Amino acid sequence: MEKKFTLITGASMGIGRALAEECAQRGRNILMVALEGPELQTAATEIAQKYQVEVHPLGIDLTAPDAPLQVYNWSQENGYSVDMLINNAGFGKGDIMERVPLVVYQTMLRLNNQVPFELTYHFLPHLKQQKQAYILNTSSMEGLMPMPFKAAYTSTKHFVTAFSLSLREELADTSISVSTLCPGPVVTNEDGLKRIQRSGPKAKLVVMFPHQVAPIAINGLLRGKRIIIPGVVNQIMILLNNVLPLALRMRMLRKIGSAIIPKKEV
Template identity: 80%
Template sequence: MEKHYTLITGASMGIGRALAEECAKRGRNVLLVALDGPELHTAAQEIVQKHGVEAHAFGLDLTATDAPLKVYTWCQENGYSVDMLINNAGFGLGDILDRVPIGVYQKMLRLNNQVMFEMTYHFLPQLKQLDKAYILNSSSMEGLMPMPFKAAYTATKHFVTAFSLSLREELAETGVSVSALCPGPVVTNEDGLKRIQRSGRKAKLVVMYPYQVAPIAINGLLKGKRIIIPGVMNQIMILVNNGLPLALRMKLLRKIGAAVIPKET
């Protein structure tokens, strides 16, 4: 019987690390891809020790030219048959648009969108050969609503959501199931915690941690859900938001977005 692997990008910390742990906990072999460094290799070693599965690490800068192709080639050369692809790598920020250097946005667009697309493109022919395979793309609640003061980030996540939904239908006659993970605020680092603290007590009602998001994400993926929104409050927020007139919706979103932008120094 052929051995299969789950490949997770951005797997050295945050949601990616939690997703790798969750898959390993379920007995799945994992391939961890992220920037090279001690966190990545420590994550792989700890997963092997805790869960007794295979965990292999590949360190590289995914924003580099042809990096996704290098990941695919690494899998091919080592005989890693991927049946679950988790495109998790990405980052975001909130600020007034022209207050951020354009190079930061270019890197964000590359990592959040182009890398996800290229990873999917390279692995898709292999995935389609399997009786059952999965693709999970990490989007955001902001991939379901346009958030002022995070214009570039929310646009990248709209791309992720639209791409996932469209590709899912394209693959409807195959064994490949595609899902978009759309969490609300998730504390993955100190900067994220500070942004949530600036948002006040209401933000704390919807904030989650990676270890809470991961099992919901994998359960939803295996059940074949199109959109996975962790947290009941977040699900309610999306329903309410979608039911409002556009002008009122954008006014409310502007107020939310303005609360988290950094103050000028």
Template identity: 40%
Template sequence: MKKYALITGASKGIGRAIAESLARSGHHLLLAARSEEELQQLSELLKEAYKIEVFYLSIDLSVEHAAEQVAAWCKAQAPSLSILINNAGYGLWGDFDQLTLHAQMNMLRLNIDVVVELTHHLLPLLKQQTQAYVLNISSTAAYQAVPTLSLYAASKTFILSYSRALRYELKDSAVSLSCLCPGPTATGFSSRAGMDALADLAEKFNMSPENVAKIGLKGMFNKKAEIIPGFLNKVSVFGTRILPKSLIERITARLYQQ
């Protein structure tokens, strides 16, 4: 039976790197993202290079009922779905009261609601497989409050907590759920979040999307609960567990100050 993987936010960054890695290992792909041009180019590249099936859907996942549309499309294309990668998401940088409420609620919709809805829609399909996997993409920001990235960090904390709880609920099923928590990665996140002033700082600590994807998929297939790629990221997460929260907040506030 053919193995299919659905990847949201698949056209660039970690999502694209995961798509390329899974294609290399023989998985057929379902790709969902906003840019039809980027999806078409990636689809043609992967089909030619790895002789696999690739279907894509250009869609704004933040709009109402988008997750339902993706799930219906996925079921029609691949009844044997065995991997779900919830990768779509972004951040906004700035003081909470200075950013527009609309922009922030749109971010929360994509970072939280779509992950929950899409997973709920597709779990029945995943449970039909002998072995299936879900990989939710969170962030090292999930482990502490981050001033000027307050809602982004909070959304990633939600994803981490939700992933661990759902993982336990699924422990006697065919579905293994993991959560990938990368630190700074060369994905264009800083630019999308409006953090151009910190771009030089980010470049000093960035991991490549390919490396993050490799570590993330290895952890997923090994059924790890949490996957933190990179030694420095592991150290920073350990620090959040032993240092006072107020100290961590002062450090992050200075790091991300406007």
């Protein structure tokens, strides 16, 4: 039988690495895509050894022109048959809009939106040939509720959510299931951990770790869930968000958003 692979972008650390581990644990072979560097190579070696699956890393700057096409060509030239595509690489930056250099936003828009769109575009014909295939797009809770002071990031994640939801319906009569992952805050590095340890009990209610998010994400994906929101408190927040009047909701979100920037600057 032909070997199948799960391709994950941003797989060297954070949520992507946890998704790679979760898939490997389930016996899936992995194609790990991230920036070139020791983290990627180490992660690939560790996962291959620990779970005894095939793991192939590809170090590439996904924001470079044609990088998504290069990823697709790499998989085809090496004969890797992909039946699960996980578009996860992305980053966010929150502040008063004009304080962040434009180039940061340009990179964010490319990595968070154009890259998953183009990867999906290139892989779709290949995925349609599979008996059963899956696409998981990592959005965010901020892809379900517009977050003031993170205007660019929240907009990129709304794009991801809308793209996933609409593509899912377009592919409803095919063998491809599309799911959208909408995590709340996830601690992915030491700084984040220290911030959470310093913050009050309310923050701890919503914060999760990558190893908690990953099994929920892959279970949801394999069950064909439309939107996957890890964490009960986060699910309740989204439910409330959906029923509150828009003006009230946005005032509340402004308070939450303004907490991420220095008070005197608001």
